[in-house]
Amino acid sequence: MKFMVTWRTRPGLYKTAVQQFLKAGGPVPQGLKTVARWHVPGSILGWHLIEGNDAALVAEHVAEWADLIDLEVFPVIEDGQAAAAAAKVLGK
Numbered sequence: 001m002k003f004m005v006t007w008r009t010r011p012g013l014y015k016t017a018v019q020q021f022l023k024a025g026g027p028v029p030q031g032l033k034t035v036a037r038w039h040v041p042g043s044i045l046g047w048h049l050i051e052g053n054d055a056a057l058v059a060e061h062v063a064e065w066a067d068l069i070d071l072e073v074f075p076v077i078e079d080g081q082a083a084a085a086a087a088k089v090l091g092k
Contacts, residue, residue, distance in 0.1 A: 002035065002051050003058050004076045007069040009044035017068040026065070029057045049076075 009017045028034055032052035039046040050058060055075075062071045077085075 001053055001055075002049060002076050002078075003055070004074045005048040005050060005058070005062065006072045006074075007046050007048070007065070009069045013068045014044055017065075020065075020068065028052075028061050032057050032061065 026037070026048070028050055031054055032050050035049040035051050037046065037048045050061070052058065058073055062073060065071060
C-alpha cells in the first residue's frame with residue numbers, strides 16, 4: 001500500500017525543521033520504503049510518498065516530525081487500481 005504524506009512547516013520552525021532534515025534525512029522506519037519525496041523550492045510545503053503494509057509504522061514516522069510540521073496522511077492507489085474499482089461499481 002502507498003501513503004501520500006503532505007507537510008507544511010509550522011510558522012517559526014522552518015530553520016529547525018530543515019536542520020533536523022539535513023541532520024537525519026527523514027528516514028522512514030524499517031518496514032517502510034520512501035518511493036519519492038518532493039519539496040516546493042522556497043516554500044514550507046512538500047510531499048512524501050511511502051510504501052508499506054503497516055499503517056502504524058507510517059504513524060510512527062509522522063509522530064517523529066509532528067512537533068515541527070503539520071502532516072496529513074492519505075492512503076493512495078494507482079490509476080489501474082482506481083479504474084478496476086470504478087469498473088466493478090459501474091458494472092463494466
